[in-house]
Amino acid sequence: MNAPVDVSFFARAAKPLTSYRPYWAKRFGTAPFLPMSRAEMEKLGWDSCDIILVTGDAYVDHPSFGMAVIGRTLEAQGFRVGIIAQPDWQSADPFKVLGKPNLFWGVTAGNMDSMINRYTADRKIRSDDAYTPGDIGGKRPDRAAIVYSQRCREAFKDVPIILGGIEGSLRRIAHYDYWSDKVRRSIVVDAKCDLLLYGNAERALVEVAHRLAAREPVEKITDVRGTAFVRRPDDESGKDWFEIDSTSVDEPGRVEAHINPYMTTSEQAAAQGSTCSKDDAPDFVAGSKGGSSAGGQKDLKTAEPNPAIQPMLFVANPALKAKLKVPPRDKTVIRLPSYEQVKSDPVLYAHANRVMHLETNPGNARAMVQAHGEGVTARDVWLNPPPIPLTTAEMDYVFDLPYARGPHPSYADENGSHDGVTKIPAWEMIRFSINIMRGCFGGCTFCSITEHEGRIIQSRSEDSIIQEIEDIRDKVKGFTGTISDLGGPTANMYRLGCRSPEIEAACRKPSCVYPGICQNLTTDHGPLIKIYRRGRALKGIKKILIGSGLRYDLAIKSPEYVKELVQHHVGGYLKIAPEHTESGPLTKMMKPGIGNYDKFKQLFEKFSEEAGKKQFLIPYFIAAHPGTSDEDMMNLAIWLKKNGFRADQVQTFYPSPMATATAMYHSGRNTLTRVRREMRDTDEESVDIVRGEKRRRLHKAFLRYHDPNNWPLLRDALKAMGRADLIGNGKHHLIPTFQPLTDGGYQSARRKNSTPVGASKPVAAAPIKSSQPQKGRILTQHTGLPPRVTGASAKPAAGKGFKKAR
Numbered sequence: 001m002n003a004p005v006d007v008s009f010f011a012r013a014a015k016p017l018t019s020y021r022p023y024w025a026k027r028f029g030t031a032p033f034l035p036m037s038r039a040e041m042e043k044l045g046w047d048s049c050d051i052i053l054v055t056g057d058a059y060v061d062h063p064s065f066g067m068a069v070i071g072r073t074l075e076a077q078g079f080r081v082g083i084i085a086q087p088d089w090q091s092a093d094p095f096k097v098l099g100k101p102n103l104f105w106g107v108t109a110g111n112m113d114s115m116i117n118r119y120t121a122d123r124k125i126r127s128d129d130a131y132t133p134g135d136i137g138g139k140r141p142d143r144a145a146i147v148y149s150q151r152c153r154e155a156f157k158d159v160p161i162i163l164g165g166i167e168g169s170l171r172r173i174a175h176y177d178y179w180s181d182k183v184r185r186s187i188v189v190d191a192k193c194d195l196l197l198y199g200n201a202e203r204a205l206v207e208v209a210h211r212l213a214a215r216e217p218v219e220k221i222t223d224v225r226g227t228a229f230v231r232r233p234d235d236e237s238g239k240d241w242f243e244i245d246s247t248s249v250d251e252p253g254r255v256e257a258h259i260n261p262y263m264t265t266s267e268q269a270a271a272q273g274s275t276c277s278k279d280d281a282p283d284f285v286a287g288s289k290g291g292s293s294a295g296g297q298k299d300l301k302t303a304e305p306n307p308a309i310q311p312m313l314f315v316a317n318p319a320l321k322a323k324l325k326v327p328p329r330d331k332t333v334i335r336l337p338s339y340e341q342v343k344s345d346p347v348l349y350a351h352a353n354r355v356m357h358l359e360t361n362p363g364n365a366r367a368m369v370q371a372h373g374e375g376v377t378a379r380d381v382w383l384n385p386p387p388i389p390l391t392t393a394e395m396d397y398v399f400d401l402p403y404a405r406g407p408h409p410s411y412a413d414e415n416g417s418h419d420g421v422t423k424i425p426a427w428e429m430i431r432f433s434i435n436i437m438r439g440c441f442g443g444c445t446f447c448s449i450t451e452h453e454g455r456i457i458q459s460r461s462e463d464s465i466i467q468e469i470e471d472i473r474d475k476v477k478g479f480t481g482t483i484s485d486l487g488g489p490t491a492n493m494y495r496l497g498c499r500s501p502e503i504e505a506a507c508r509k510p511s512c513v514y515p516g517i518c519q520n521l522t523t524d525h526g527p528l529i530k531i532y533r534r535g536r537a538l539k540g541i542k543k544i545l546i547g548s549g550l551r552y553d554l555a556i557k558s559p560e561y562v563k564e565l566v567q568h569h570v571g572g573y574l575k576i577a578p579e580h581t582e583s584g585p586l587t588k589m590m591k592p593g594i595g596n597y598d599k600f601k602q603l604f605e606k607f608s609e610e611a612g613k614k615q616f617l618i619p620y621f622i623a624a625h626p627g628t629s630d631e632d633m634m635n636l637a638i639w640l641k642k643n644g645f646r647a648d649q650v651q652t653f654y655p656s657p658m659a660t661a662t663a664m665y666h667s668g669r670n671t672l673t674r675v676r677r678e679m680r681d682t683d684e685e686s687v688d689i690v691r692g693e694k695r696r697r698l699h700k701a702f703l704r705y706h707d708p709n710n711w712p713l714l715r716d717a718l719k720a721m722g723r724a725d726l727i728g729n730g731k732h733h734l735i736p737t738f739q740p741l742t743d744g745g746y747q748s749a750r751r752k753n754s755t756p757v758g759a760s761k762p763v764a765a766a767p768i769k770s771s772q773p774q775k776g777r778i779l780t781q782h783t784g785l786p787p788r789v790t791g792a793s794a795k796p797a798a799g800k801g802f803k804k805a806r
Contacts, residue, residue, distance in 0.1 A: 014388035017397055020210050033061055033408050034071045034083045037097065049082035051209065051586040052101040055146045056110035056140035057131040057426075058116075058411060060083040061404035064166060064430045066111055072401040073202050074209060079103070081336075081538060086132065086139045086409070089147050097672060100118060103212045105152040106205075107193070108165030109144035111426070113448075113656065115179050118142060121652040122693070123179060130425040133307060133411045133418075139528075142179075145171075149191040159527070160218040162208060163193040164201050169349040169452040170657040171384060172228045173199050173356060173370050174339040174351065176493075178655040183343040183666075186381040188228050188395070189372050189460070189540035192704075194218045196228040200386050200438060200453055202398055205240030226387030230381050238382070242327035247337045249351050253338060260311050295386040317524055326605065329366050333382070334359065338371035347677060353663035361456060362386045365506025389439070389456045396464040399435070403475055406726070432476065433485035433547065434468050436531070437461055440489040440553060441496075443511030443590050444579075444626060444671070445660035446653060449489050455512065459495045462531055466538070471538045486531070486569075487548025492545040494528045496521065507587055510660075510672070513553060514590040523554055525561035528713040532564055546572045552576050552600035561605060566607040570615050574604070580632070581639045586689060588627030590672070619645065623699040624651040624690035626664040633702035637734060638726070646706045652696055665689055708742045711735050 003299050028045055035041045036059060041049065051074055055067040063069055071081045087094035110131055117140070120126060125137070132139045140149040145167045152161055169185035188196045197204045204226040222229060222237060229408040231238055243735050260268075327509055334355060336342075342349040352370070359365040361767065365385040372379055390398065406418070406427070413422045432523060440447070443767075465486070471480055488494075498504030498512075498522050513516045536544050546569045555562050566574075581594045601617060608615040621636060640647065655662035661670045664687045668681065679685040689695055698717055701710035718726050726734040 009299050010357075013206070013288045013502075015199060017073070017206055017394050020077060020206060023050070023213055026078030028080060030075065030402050031248075033404055034068075034075070034081050036085060036408060036410060037075045038099070039100065044079050047104055048080070048100070050079040050213070051106055051758070052082045052084060052098050053106040053108070054084045054087065054152060055096065055108050055338050056086060056114055056144040056148070058133055058423060058424050059083050060427045061398050061406060061408065062338075062427065062430065063401075063403055064429075064433070064435055065765075066108060067402060069398060069401075070106065070164070070201070072403060073206065073398055075210065076200055076397075076401055076667055078208055079209060079213075080316055083408075087148075088253065088767065089141045089144075089153075091667060092151045092154040095148075095269065100156045101159055103155075103209065104160040104162050104194075104218070105149075107148045107152060107161060107163050107191075109167035110140065110149070110165065113138055113167045113170060114144035115142060115177075116654065116656060119179060121654040122696070124484045128425075132431070133407075133424050134421045135423070135425050137421045141566055142604060143167075145187060146191045149193050153192065154545075160195070160212065161191070161193040162195050162205070163187070163191055164197040164205070166448065166452050168196050169198040170448055170659075172196055173336065173368070173381065173658070173696050174342050174349075174372070174658040174664055176655065176663075178662070179655065183339070183349060185339050185372055187372065188230055188381050189379070194229070194716060195224075195237065198228060198383075198452070199226050199276060199289075199376050200390070201226060201387065202390065202394075205388050220492070222382070223384070225384050228381060229490060230372075231369075231382050231558075232643055235377055238369075238380070240335075240368075241331055241333045243369075244332060244334045244366075246334050246351075246355055247341065249347055251677055256788070262309055262311065269529070278623065279360070279457070300687050324372060329364060330385075330508050333367040333369050336370040340371075340374065347669065347675060350667035350669040351675045353604075353658070353660065356658075356673055357450070357510055357660060357671070358508055360386060360450065360494055360510075361438070362388050362456065364508065374805045381787045386454055388613055389454065389458045392459055394463050395438070395458055395460045398462055400464055405472070424683075431486070432472055432479060432483055433487075434465060435482065436465050436486055437488040437494050440493060441512035442490060445516060445588060445664070446622065446656075448656050450510070450660075451658050454487060455510075456545055457493050457495065459675070461533070462527070465531055469538060469541065473538070481543065483535070483541065483544040483680050483757070485547035486535065487546055489548070491526060491546050491548035491550050492528060492565075493551065496523065496532070496554070511590050513551065516559070517553065523557040524556075525558040529564050532569060536568060544569055544573070550574070550576050553596040555598045556596065556603060562600070562603045563607045563610075566615065567611040567613070568602055570608075570613075572614075573616050573618050575618045575620060576600070579620065579622050580625070580628070582628075582632040584632050585622075585625045585628040586670070588661065589622075589625060590669065600707050620651065621647065621703055623650060623652045623703050624696045626661050626687045626689055627670075628690060629688050630695075630717065631696065632719065633699045633725065634718070637702040637705040640703070641705060641734060647703050650703045651750070652700050653690070708740050711739060714774055 030457065031040075031044055033040070034053075035044060035046070035049075041047075052068050053071055057065060057067065059065075059067065061068045067083060067085075071083060074081045082098040084095060084098065085279050112131070117131070118126060118137070127137050128135045129137045129139060145163055145165065149161050149163060152159070168187055171184070173186050174183055176182075177184045184190070187193075194541070195208065197208070205223055208221055210229075212218060221227075221229070280526075291361050309561075320325060336352045336355060337345070338349040342352050356368065359368060362385060367385055368383045369380045370383075372381055407424055409416075411422050412418055412425065413420065416422060418427070419514070438458040439453045439456050440449045442456065443450055443455060455627070469483060472483065473481075485491075498507065498518075499522055503520050512521045519524065532544065535541060546565060550565075555565070576597070578588055578594055578597045579591050583593065586593060597619065604617055623633065655665045658670055663669075668687055668689055669675055670685050670687050672686055676685060690699055698713060701707075703784075704710055705714065715727055718724055718734070727737060729736045729738070
């Protein structure tokens with residue numbers, strides 16, 4: 001059984017969100033939407049805002065949007081909160097529209113890192129932005145958190161700037177920047193913010209807001225968990241800390257054996273494989289019994305050891321033992337290699353990244369400090385330990401706040417709707433979905449959840465989740481009875497955690513499920529099954545789908561859960577992410593072997609057949625991940641063809657800031673093991689890095705082996721690899737010998753069949769007068785799978801349009 005969430009170490013370690021005395025402005029009540037204009041402020045009776053939030057996303061008042069969560073949480077504490085969403089950053093004027101904030105600016109780039117939002121994995125500019133009305137790109141600047149902070153400072157110089165969001169979390173120390181291909185400084189230094197809040201920041205932000213409201217100077221707020229700030233090396237406030245120097249990588253030289261005081265000089269030399277006599281015979285073998293010296297006499301070194309003679313034994317002085325105390329962790333700081341060091345030394349960068357990831361558990365993490373600059377410009381970036389996770393009661397408090405659950409009215413069209421040119425795709429995707437938990441203990445090296453949300457699972461209560469389902473049913477316009485998702489970062493980690501609170505607080509493992517599921521981890525899916533059953537039994541709820549990623553190695557531990565999921569909560573397709581089939585890349589990803597996928601597939605097909613349903617798994621894979629060889633990608637392509645998959649959408653490895661896999665990409669070292677100066681192949685310390693456009697394109701082409709545009713590249717590669725036997729026109733071959741005429745490019749089926757914003761017809765090569773898809777055109781992620789049959793579309797009139805795709 002699961003240990004009750006609220007009795008964990010973390011529940012007892014922090015001040016509850018609901019224990020603060022509300023700020024005086026709470027008398028103004030709750031706003032239907034947080035104001036974005038002076039007119040809205042006046043309507044609420046406000047003369048000013050206490051806090052103004054600046055975000056790179058459109059303002060959607062929904063608990064899946066960070067600014068809405070932060071804004072409503074601060075509002076519940078009594079503060080007047082305004083929002084400036086996607087301002088024009090060319091001048092400071094748009095940052096003055098709500099006036100001067102009384103307490104501070106809250107700045108974020110949005111729900112996504114602005115560079116990942118703007119650029120593809122091939123560093124090409126995206127034309128769309130799912131967090132912008134009309135899906136229009138270019139509404140936020142590159143490195144938005146820095147630009148917004150600069151404009152806020154320019155607008156009102158003396159107002160503190162509190163930076164947050166995922167962009168701040170992923171850049172809180174010196175980090176490798178994929179887009180400029182260099183190591184950049186901490187965003188605290190570049191943005192010149194007064195305080196950075198990383199991770200889920202409700203607890204830290206509420207404390208900071210109340211302390212600023214009490215007129216405490218922002219520069220004195222240096223003891224809040226989950227914050228980072230700049231401190232001068234000579235600052236007295238940092239003098240009472242015990243500092244652990246971790247600015248270098250150990251480089252042990254030759255290890256000399258301890259000298260035995262009972263051995264003669266010649267015996268010591270012999271033990272080291274040498275001799276101290278010039279006259280020793282060449283056939284002398286040290287330590288051999290019966291050996292003779294040059295004079296024919298028995299050598300003293302061959303004498304039997306005397307058991308009465310023992311080497312001296314050194315022990316610690318009991319009188320001093322009590323005085324050797326380890327300094328308290330809450331006053332210990334680890335000094336990482338400086339920005340200047342990691343910028344010029346990839347090995348030290350890998351070392352710093354490994355140390356940082358070992359200090360992510362809120363139960364035992366220590367503070368860290370990293371120097372930036374030298375001489376008069378020298379300053380330290382201090383990182384306090386991660387924030388204490390929210391308890392179940394606090395999670396309910398945050399998610400039960402009075403969200404409008406829709407975009408701000410200013411985005412609506414003339415009919416008051418948010419469709420067509422005013423549609424916000426990110427909101428449409430989560431419009432009828434519910435977030436039931438936070439965090440992920442998977443530890444996948446390419447994922448940013450570890451650096452942002454952490455690996456401690458924070459779950460809502462069953463009643464809170466059911467209440468939100470009912471709210472969607474009763475209050476959200478356009479609801480047809482289907483909940484699109486009941487999940488989070490990982491759909492089936494709800495209420496999972498360590499069996500022992502003490503072990504959980506002390507653990508330093510980067511993953512609870514790699515290389516195998518930890519014996520201390522609970523895998524009981526009972527609470528989740530109960531929510532599924534209770535949710536779909538509600539009146540007016542026709543279907544509850546699971547759209548979040550599923551950890552299938554956990555799911556197979558609970559066949560009852562798999563049966564419940566497959567028979568009631570899969571809409572024809574279920575997305576899961578094996579990521580690869582080969583051990584090389586999987587060990588660098590910290591992902592389970594493909595055997596777990598096979599076990600899950602067996603259960604999936606078994607329970608689908610029992611329910612009389614035709615359902616399909618859609619596996620996702622990553623190309624060009626660190627540790628992936630060309631042979632690994634070839635074997636993956638063979639596996640895909642053998643299993644009948646044709647991947648349409650392909651993900652190439654994207655080095656996000658501060659991720660473990662990004663440190664591997666930059667340094668060429670495996671940071672999951674000890675980082676050394678001299679790599680040892682036996683320890684798998686070196687990593688095969690896929691660099692350059694040509695090789696990344698090859699790895700992507702292997703995933704799309706069925707695309708004729710990729711066949712010339714694959715033929716050359718297979719011949720160079722000595723695998724020309726995979727080229728031929730048989731079913732057992734990977735690619736054919738013939739080459740059809742192609743345009744040399746690729747457009748996904750998703751793009752071809754999608755309807756552009758404002759258009760009523762799908763894009764096609766020839767004019768189509770019906771919204772029905774063409775015969776043979778597949779609308780699925782993997783073109784090898786049959787299309788979903790919903791029965792929702794009306795049949796075209798006889799002799800007109802097209803027949804349904806088969």
